[in-house]
Amino acid sequence: MMRHLDELRSRIARLAAGSPSPLWLEGMTVFSSERVTEPLGFVTEPVLALVVQGAKRSALGDHIFDYHTGQYLVVTVDLPLTSQITRATHTEPFLAFGLPLRPELIAQLLIEAGPTVVPPHDGPGIAISDAADELLDAVVRLLRLLDEPRDGAVLGPGVRREIHWRLLNGPQAAMIRQIGLADSRLALVARAIGWIKTYYDQVIRIDDLADVVGVSVSSLNRHFRAVTAMSPLQYQKQLRLQKARIQLIAAPNDVAAIGYAVGYDSPSQFSREYRRMFGAPPGRDAARLQTVATVQD
Numbered sequence: 001m002m003r004h005l006d007e008l009r010s011r012i013a014r015l016a017a018g019s020p021s022p023l024w025l026e027g028m029t030v031f032s033s034e035r036v037t038e039p040l041g042f043v044t045e046p047v048l049a050l051v052v053q054g055a056k057r058s059a060l061g062d063h064i065f066d067y068h069t070g071q072y073l074v075v076t077v078d079l080p081l082t083s084q085i086t087r088a089t090h091t092e093p094f095l096a097f098g099l100p101l102r103p104e105l106i107a108q109l110l111i112e113a114g115p116t117v118v119p120p121h122d123g124p125g126i127a128i129s130d131a132a133d134e135l136l137d138a139v140v141r142l143l144r145l146l147d148e149p150r151d152g153a154v155l156g157p158g159v160r161r162e163i164h165w166r167l168l169n170g171p172q173a174a175m176i177r178q179i180g181l182a183d184s185r186l187a188l189v190a191r192a193i194g195w196i197k198t199y200y201d202q203v204i205r206i207d208d209l210a211d212v213v214g215v216s217v218s219s220l221n222r223h224f225r226a227v228t229a230m231s232p233l234q235y236q237k238q239l240r241l242q243k244a245r246i247q248l249i250a251a252p253n254d255v256a257a258i259g260y261a262v263g264y265d266s267p268s269q270f271s272r273e274y275r276r277m278f279g280a281p282p283g284r285d286a287a288r289l290q291t292v293a294t295v296q297d
Contacts, residue, residue: 004136008052029098039084041242046101049073054094055087061229077125080238106180121174125227135166189227201263252286
């Protein structure tokens with residue numbers, strides 16, 4: 001395992017050098033940071049996020065997920081997370097690898113593997129695990145293919161398939177397999193989330209959302225809370241506020257306009273809910289984040 005981690009550190013440090021944000025390469029991401037970061041919110045899609053060096057913290061509502069070298073975070077449905085790098089230095093920067101998870105590939109693997117008895121997964125669509133040596137080996141081989149583009153075009157899909165297979169047979173197997181099942185709880189919630197993301201800036205009636213998904217209101221609320229740790233309306237609120245925060249960093253003086261743009265009818269309500277989530281009024285929070293970014297740059 002240490003041999004694989006050492007090679008991953010070397011490759012990711014070389015690939016991500018000089019990039020201030022995650023770098024996309026052939027359908028995967030690599031990232032390097034020499035500094036700890038402020039907590040920032042975003043909506044993550046289904047993904048494998050492997051920490052090769054350093055440590056990171058992600059929060060889903062009141063649920064905190066700390067993961068470090070040799071561990072990975074797996075997310076199986078679009079979730080509004082607040083994340084920050086918690087361990088990084090100039091001599092030992094934070095290094096990470098990310099790979100989007102593909103529901104159709106997981107479904108194909110489930111069909112080919114045949115019936116398997118797996119305990120049901122009743123928790124949220126996010127978890128942390130230690131990376132097995134077989135998983136690290138597959139990630140190393142995928143990154144090596146970047147040095148040989150012709151090999152990567154032919155062999156890359158097979159290695160990505162192997163990584164999905166390792167996850168499907170790892171400690172989070174019950175959660176991972178739900179991504180590929182059309183009638184699973186995760187698939188139901190994913191449909192609801194897709195609708196909320198499309199109409200996040202509009203008034204959403206739970207009855208309408210339940211009709212779109214094809215379940216009762218009580219079933220929708222129960223499944224949605226189990227997967228995301230929040231209600232559909234709380235999800236919408238977090239989505240609105242996180243989008244507003246990103247926009248405010250670029251335009252800190254347009255608080256009212258940005259509040260309206262993300263769906264708030266009242267500037268006072270926008271400011272009140274923003275302060276409750278981020279601990280400061282919109283303008284002050286945006287100015288602070290700009291200052292932090294300037295100092296770090």
